[in-house]
Amino acid sequence: MKYKISILVVLFVVFFSSCADLMEDMITDTVADNQFSTVQGLDEALIATYVPLRLYYGQQNGFLMTLYGTDLFTEGQTYNPHWNDYGSGLNPSNLLRASSDVFVWDNFYRGINNANTVISRAPEVDGIDENTKNMKMAEAKFLRAHFYFVLVQHFGALHITLEETRDVELEATRSPVEEVYEVIISDLEFAAEYLPLQQTQYGRPTHDAAVNHLAKVHLTIGNWQQAADLAIAVIEGGRHHLLDSYEDVFDPFNQRHAEAIWAVQWGDNPEVNSPPNQIQRFIGPRQWLIEGLVGDNMYHIGKARFFPTPYLLTELFGNDYREEGLHIRNDMRYSVTFKEAWLYNDENNLPNGAAIGDTAAWFTNDPIVQEMSREEIEEKYPYLVIRIEDINTVYAPTVHKHRYPYQALHGRDYMYMRLGETYLIAAEALMMLGQLDDAAYYFNVLRSRAAFPGVEIPLITPAELTIDEILDERGRELAGELHRWYDLKRTGKLVARVRAHNPKGSLNIQEFHNLRPIPQTQIDRTWSDFPQNPGYN
Numbered sequence: 001m002k003y004k005i006s007i008l009v010v011l012f013v014v015f016f017s018s019c020a021d022l023m024e025d026m027i028t029d030t031v032a033d034n035q036f037s038t039v040q041g042l043d044e045a046l047i048a049t050y051v052p053l054r055l056y057y058g059q060q061n062g063f064l065m066t067l068y069g070t071d072l073f074t075e076g077q078t079y080n081p082h083w084n085d086y087g088s089g090l091n092p093s094n095l096l097r098a099s100s101d102v103f104v105w106d107n108f109y110r111g112i113n114n115a116n117t118v119i120s121r122a123p124e125v126d127g128i129d130e131n132t133k134n135m136k137m138a139e140a141k142f143l144r145a146h147f148y149f150v151l152v153q154h155f156g157a158l159h160i161t162l163e164e165t166r167d168v169e170l171e172a173t174r175s176p177v178e179e180v181y182e183v184i185i186s187d188l189e190f191a192a193e194y195l196p197l198q199q200t201q202y203g204r205p206t207h208d209a210a211v212n213h214l215a216k217v218h219l220t221i222g223n224w225q226q227a228a229d230l231a232i233a234v235i236e237g238g239r240h241h242l243l244d245s246y247e248d249v250f251d252p253f254n255q256r257h258a259e260a261i262w263a264v265q266w267g268d269n270p271e272v273n274s275p276p277n278q279i280q281r282f283i284g285p286r287q288w289l290i291e292g293l294v295g296d297n298m299y300h301i302g303k304a305r306f307f308p309t310p311y312l313l314t315e316l317f318g319n320d321y322r323e324e325g326l327h328i329r330n331d332m333r334y335s336v337t338f339k340e341a342w343l344y345n346d347e348n349n350l351p352n353g354a355a356i357g358d359t360a361a362w363f364t365n366d367p368i369v370q371e372m373s374r375e376e377i378e379e380k381y382p383y384l385v386i387r388i389e390d391i392n393t394v395y396a397p398t399v400h401k402h403r404y405p406y407q408a409l410h411g412r413d414y415m416y417m418r419l420g421e422t423y424l425i426a427a428e429a430l431m432m433l434g435q436l437d438d439a440a441y442y443f444n445v446l447r448s449r450a451a452f453p454g455v456e457i458p459l460i461t462p463a464e465l466t467i468d469e470i471l472d473e474r475g476r477e478l479a480g481e482l483h484r485w486y487d488l489k490r491t492g493k494l495v496a497r498v499r500a501h502n503p504k505g506s507l508n509i510q511e512f513h514n515l516r517p518i519p520q521t522q523i524d525r526t527w528s529d530f531p532q533n534p535g536y537n
Contacts, residue, residue: 036121039128046118046136049143050203052111053264056150057414057482058277060305061103065154065516066482067283067306069509070494071501072316072475073484076307076396077286086498086508092520092536104154105519108147113165115144120164131194138194142205142213145187149217152180153486154516156533171528181221188214197239202256202265203413208234209262212417215425220490228429231422234261235442240419246450247336249420250401252298252412261417277414280403282306283480285363285396287342290384292360294346298403304396308338308479310388311501313397316475319365328365330457333450333476339400340364359383363397399480420446420477428470436462443473450476467491489514510535 036045056062060080067073068084075084082089094103118140122133151158157174160183191210199206205213215230234240243249243259255263266277284302287293295301313319317334318327328334342361344354354360361384369377370387377385386395404412423446430439440462451457460469474487488494494514498505512535523530 036117037125039125042118042121042125042136045114045121046140049111049114049118049140050264052107052114052147053143054266054275054277055107056104057264057416058266058279059275060278060282061107062482063279063282063306065104066485067480068485069498069502069505069513070484070488071497072309072312072479073306074309074502074504076304079303079305081504084502085504086510086513090513090517092517092523092532094517103519104150105522108151109161111147112144112161115140115147116162116164119144119162134194135196138191138210139204141187142191142195142210145184145191145217146213148180148184148187149213149220152177152184153220153489155518156515159530170526172522172526172530173528174530181217184217185214188217203263205262206239208237208239209417211237212261212422215422215429219425219429220486222432224429224432228426228433228435231426231429234422235419235426240422242419242423242446242449244449246332246420249418250336250403252404255413255415259419260413260415261419261422263413263415263417265413277402277404277412279414280398280400283402284398284400286394287361289394290342290361292344292346292350292354293342294349296345298405302398304394306399307391307396308399309501309503312475312479313365313388316472317365319370320367322367326458330452330455331447331450331476332452333479334365337399337401337479338363338397339403340397361386361395363395365397401480415481420449421474421483424470424474424477427465427473428467431465431467431470436465439465443470446477447473467493471497512536 036042064080064083068075068080069086075081080089081087082091082094119137122137122140125133128136148158148160157176158180159172160175160180162183188210191205192207192214195205195207195210197207211230212234215227215234218224218227218230240261241258243257248254248257249259251257266273281301282303282305284304286302286304288295288301318325318331319334321327321329340363341359342363344350344356344358344360347356350356362381363386365388369385370389372380372387377387384395386397391397402412402414423442427439427443427446430436430442440460443465444459447457447459471487471491471493474483478484485494488497495509495511498509500506512533515533515535517536518530518532523532
């Protein structure tokens with residue numbers, strides 16, 4: 001990669017203090033090269049390595065590359081539509097509109113170089129013992145592995161750099177995917193060996209986070225036995241457990257709970273909260289355009305960039321509760337995932353006869369309401385009712401897993417790993433091994449948690465397990481959590497499912513869209529041959 005690091009190493013740097021949370025340390029600045037020879041400087045470089053995570057998971061980059069163009073989410077208010085429709089705009093010169101950001105590529109390679117700096121400098125630092133050095137290196141290797149894992153899934157063959165870059169480099173080559181995964185696995189195995197069972201600062205990865213990450217990596221490349229063994233080790237380790245209620249997993253007032261394994265951190269302190277986590281704003285409707293509603297400090301001013309597909313709202317969650325089987329009256333995950341009722345909260349713009357707290361609008365997938373005419377709805381309901389066919393850039397459902405009780409440009413943690421997914425990793429790997437009874441056990445433990453109190457929820461039999469059943473359950477459990485594109489690619493279902501369930505994406509998607517285009521800026525600044533992915537030339 002071409003990043004000049006000579007007298008000054010340009011990093012997102014953190015001034016370390018005795019903070020209880022990693023988030024409180026994150027302040028951007030530059031640090032002199034010789035400062036990395038100190039204990040404090042080494043930790044500043046390490047904490048700087050976390051910042052690119054915020055540039056992906058809390059910004060448009062992460063949403064566009066994981067929610068758009070899948071069977072579950074589609075384009076809402078027009079915004080970078082090529083990531084959803086797989087049209088000609090998805091090309092090597094594509095930039096994130098308005099910010100000229102080259103999406104994840106540049107930021108994650110900067111993160112990789114930050115990690116390389118820590119790994120190469122740690123052995124030279126005086127004043128810390130070998131165990132502490134190994135722990136710092138393990139943390140950096142965990143982050144480096146994560147950066148490479150995201151990049152290799154999107155782009156395929158990558159340039160591998162494992163040493164700190166201090167001068168301008170003009171040559172880069174693409175190493176095969178298998179070699180990239182060898183680096184990822186080696187880094188995570190080192191991390192699992194040297195990371196502690198519990199960190200002194202929340203937000204730093206633990207032993208369990210490294211093991212869980214390894215399980216996901218092995219699942220992705222088809223090492224089923226390793227994936228199953230590692231996932232079960234985390235489940236049975238006793239340091240994490242499923243919360244009793246699915247609803248509690250997304251409580252904005254209790255983000256740091258026993259189900260969370262590793263999260264990218266934000267908070268309500270503006271001095272250490274940049275760039276902010278804006279998932280809820282971009283995934284929410286423009287409710288502030290409805291009379292009597294205004295953006296508040298929980299749902300903020302929505303931008304309606306991402307809409308759920310009709311498939312997600314109907315078939316996947318089972319909206320017709322008049323039929324037998326799994327549906328929205330026995331499975332709470334739909335009602336926890338989506339906010340349906342919007343209550344008047346703008347005292348200065350209330351319609352005549354309305355009061356604060358009255359229902360202003362109701363988005364619903366209720367099958368009976370879907371069958372009603374607009375005239376029948378207006379006669380029966382004294383508020384705005386929005387059916388699936390009424391969805392537009394104002395009237396849209398919102399995933400509210402990411403809501404947070406802070407100002408609009410602050411944000412909540414992004415929970416990348418939680419034990420609920422670990423159960424599904426175990427179930428999928430065991431199913432692929434043919435161990436269907438064990439696979440159904442882990443599948444059903446998780447599904448049982450989704451039942452409404454006092455309501456019986458249908459469980460799956462071993463004979464019913466297929467990769468499509470796994471994908472459907474992952475959709476119900478993880479909807480809106482930025483996993484879907486990877487899931488469809490990993491299982492070989494991206495093209496088929498987009499064609500079946502995403503009307504805007506179905507027209508253009510081809511098999512070559514299982515990889516993204518290499519940014520043209522990377523190709524142009526590389527003197528050696530750096531080939532483009534097939535289909536994008």
